[in-house]
Amino acid sequence: MRAIAFLTVLTLPLAAAAQEAGTPYPQSRTVDVSDDYHGTSVADPYRWLEDDVRESADVAAWVQAESEFTNAFLDSIGGREAIAGRMTALWDFDAYSLAEKKGGRIFFRKRSEGEDQSVLYVMDEAGAEPRELIDPNEWSDDGTIALAEIKPSPDGSQLLYTIQDGGTDWRTAKVLDVETGEVMSDTVEWIKFSGLDWAPDGSGFYYSRYPAPEEGAKFQNLNYDHKVYFHELGDGQADDTLIYDRPEEPDVSLSAEISDDGEWIVVTASKGTDEAYEIMIRRVGQPDAEFFKLFGGFKDEFALIGSANNRLYFRTNRGAPRGKIIAVVPNGEQTVSAEIVPESENTLIDASVVGDRIIAEYLIDAKSAALVYAMDGVWEGQVDLPGLGEASGFNGKYGDPETFYAFQSFRRPETIYSYNVETGESEELFAPDLPYDPDDYVIEQVFYESKDGAEIPMFIARRADIELDEPRPALLYGYGGFNISYTSRFFPQFLTWMDMGGVFANANIRGGGEYGKEWHDAGRLDNKQNVFDDFIAAGEYLIAEGITTSEQLGVHGRSNGGLLVGAVVNQRPDLMAVGLPTVGVMDMLRFNQFTAGRFWTDDYGDPGVADDFETLYAYSPYHNIDADADYPAILATTADTDDRVVPGHTFKYIARLQAAQGGDIPADGQPVLARIETRAGHGSGKPKSKLIEEYSDQLAFLAHFTGLEVPETEDAGGDMEESN
Structure with missing residues (x-):
């Protein structure tokens, strides 16, 4: 196995020469625009930045000016090339x-x-x-x-x-x-x-x-x-x-x-992101027949997991907040349902019929487990997973005993396995030849208390040779929404941060799906403040335990996680040194006016509803910027072709933040910047070269403002050497 050796250390002073305190930001004009929300007049001085950059010369000019300013600042602090080289080497498999x-x-x-x-x-x-x-x-x-x-x-x-x-x-x-x-x-x-x-x-x-x-x-x-x-x-x-x-x-x-038996067309209907569905079915080969509504009401989650012996098997949370498996016998407009695998204390996140078994994927305190059941729901055992991490896949069909699954963790990328439900044996199918030793990194799980007393799990990962006996630069990551669980997954940028000597923490805050529907509901609509409180409490835990300090802490999140960072930075700017909101939802009063934004009212609420407006207005990152606050350094990232969270969210947020700082980099030298990618969207499909550029910019910015020394690296053939 090839190793990568540290050569020298680049010491990066906090006072950058090219873009120092007092340097004026690019000018962002304002417009006299306001909206009335249920009797409250809300100004929107940067509304013009919502226009599509491809259609508006003014927005294109603003983007160019901000991009040049951001690149000049990143050039002035250095470290990007060294980080990119290190990440490229670690990702070389x-x-x-x-x-x-x-x-x-x-x-x-x-x-x-x-x-x-x-x-x-x-x-x-x-x-x-x-x-x-x-x-x-x-x-x-x-x-x-x-x-x-x-x-x-x-x-x-x-x-x-x-x-x-x-x-x-x-x-x-x-x-x-x-x-x-x-x-x-x-x-x-x-x-x-x-x-x-x-x-x-x-x-x-x-x-x-x-x-x-x-x-x-x-x-x-x-x-x-x-x-x-x-x-x-x-x-x-x-x-x-x-x-x-x-x-x-x-x-x-x-x-x-x-359906796997080829008998049924199954149509799933939804109105938003709350995983509340209606299910309609019609026999294949009967184009003139009407669809029959199997499940209605848009109240519960239903997911088809397989079919066998004239039964359709579904995963659902109807009457089971943490999930169960049922079987339905469709017969014209009459159906008979039976509970196959009942709800348990663990969270059912997926399932599939494979051979003559059911494989059910669970989260147990945000860690993956895969249990095997007979078709009648009798438990038969579990898949022996390689360790603490995330397993996914297990897709298959009735009659074929073979399936495939992937396993990954913060320290190991996906390895692909085949699994036979008849023998209960896994076999490694594809495994990357890694240029590093995963055992050089450790992952631990802790539980901490949030503001209201809720117990929140968090993963903490670092290099194995680093003891948490003194504060170090740390990066805290979170999401907290849409019933999405962020477990121990491989991210090359976070491995690189750990390899540089930083601590990485992933908080499994409410709003996600780690503990089922109740966990999700506790972090959405008028409960959304719980998400921010959970994330703030995670940062406070890391500081109280002596793992880091507020001067060494960075916070990061993508999409809904970008909203998380924006809201938390507004509410507790003293908690961290760096904020990295990526493709974030920043204007909570107009998010539903663009592309897929209307779907998100399930999680956020509708600004057209008076009570929802009060909740949204209270935490909207764009609307709660405080000109008197001492903000941390912020690098907000977006892309010109993001048609999921349109880039206007980030454009408006950064323009308002820069104005709140008086139009110049403040005296403490902590800038608020926008990194704007071209020919890139919300994240999927982005080429590896662009990912390395983006991650390297973020890590260089993070290292600079948390005081982490950036090691200069090169590919080497010997053992891993310590930096000096």
Whole structure:
């Protein structure tokens, strides 16, 4: 195994020469715009920055000025090249994705050294030599066109895949002949937030799409009128058959799939992000039949996990906040339901029918476990996972005992395993040859008390040779929303931070799904302040335990986590030295006016509702900036083609922060800056080279303002050496 040696240490003074205190920020003009919310007049002086940068010369000029200013500052503090070199070396391995089997063929992705995007491979049978199917690195010079979703046909002879251009959520679908590698003529556009599934006979596929947006509105318009279509191979998209829509409810999102036995079309309808669904079914091959509503009311979560013996199996939280598994016998408009795996004290996050078993994935205090049940719900054992971390996958179908899963942790990237439910044995399928030893890093879990007494779990990771006997620079990460659980996953930037000598902490705060629906509900709507209190308490714990100090603490989050950082920085600017809000939701009064933002009212509330407005206005990062506050250094990151959280959120937030500092870098030298990526979206599909650039900028900024010395590195062939 190759090691990486420390050579020298770059000592970075806190007073940067090129962009020092008193340096004026780029000018951001203001406009006289205000809105009335339930009798409260709210000014919005930077409304003009919501305009699409591709359509507005004024916004484009602002972006250019801010980008030049930010780059000049980052150049002045140095460290980026050393960090990028270190991260590149640590990330120098073949990275594999979860494998999938169809018709005896095994499909998987691998990103090799020097590749921006993962390449899709196929093994024509178990043990066969993999052959390349699709290399998206050939699609663009800058690596910004990505292979997104893939769906092999039932017999594995054809592959449905989607293309993502520049990070956008929009997708274009194509079909590949797996045997010959020929791309077929089929092209389907304007797919977004869609399930994809094949007809049982492979004659075509089901997908969901929105109407084509108006010219110039692709990245900002709200998304309405989702519809499910069937595309028959060889036809043009104009000939596709409408399968299901809700014209009287244009705000409903729709997704279709085919049951594993090929008997049922299952359509899932939702109105937001709260995982409250309706389920409609219709027999395959009966196009004139009406869909039957299996579950209605938009009150509970339902997810199809498999089918067998004329039963449909679902994971649900109906009457079970931490999840259970039920079986339904559909019979015309009469159904019989039975509880198969009852709710337990652990959180059921996914499940699948594999062979003649059910594999249920649980979180136990934010750690993965996979339990195996007979089809009647009798517990038979569990999958022996490699350690503390996150397991995912276990997809399969009735009658085939083989499945695949991935396992990862903060110190180890995904390793892919095959698992046989009949023998109960796992076998390593794809494992990266790592240029470092994972045992050189340790992960611990602690529990701390939040403001209201709630016990919150947190992972703390560091290099094994670092003792927590004195305060050190630390990075605290969080999300806290949308029922999403952030467990021990591999992030190259966080491994690099640990490798540099920093401490990394991941707080499993409320709003996520770590402890089921109740944990999620405790961090949304009028309970959202709990999320911020939990994160603040995590920082206070790290300081109280002597792990770090407020002068050495940085906080970081993405998307909803960017909102978290923005709100916490406003509420407790004294707690940290650095804030890194990435693609954050910063204007809580207008988030629902753009693209997918309307879906988020399930978690945030609706500013058009008086009580929700009061809650949102009280913590909205953009609206609660205090000109008298001593803010930490802030590097807010966004991208020009982010059509999930539009970049106007970050633009407005930074413009207002810079104005609050009097238009200049303040006397303490802690700037508030925007890093704006081009041809990049919310995060998915971003090429590796751009990721390394972004992460290196963030870590250099973080190291500078927390006092961490940045080691200069190079690839080496000897043992790991200590910095000196």
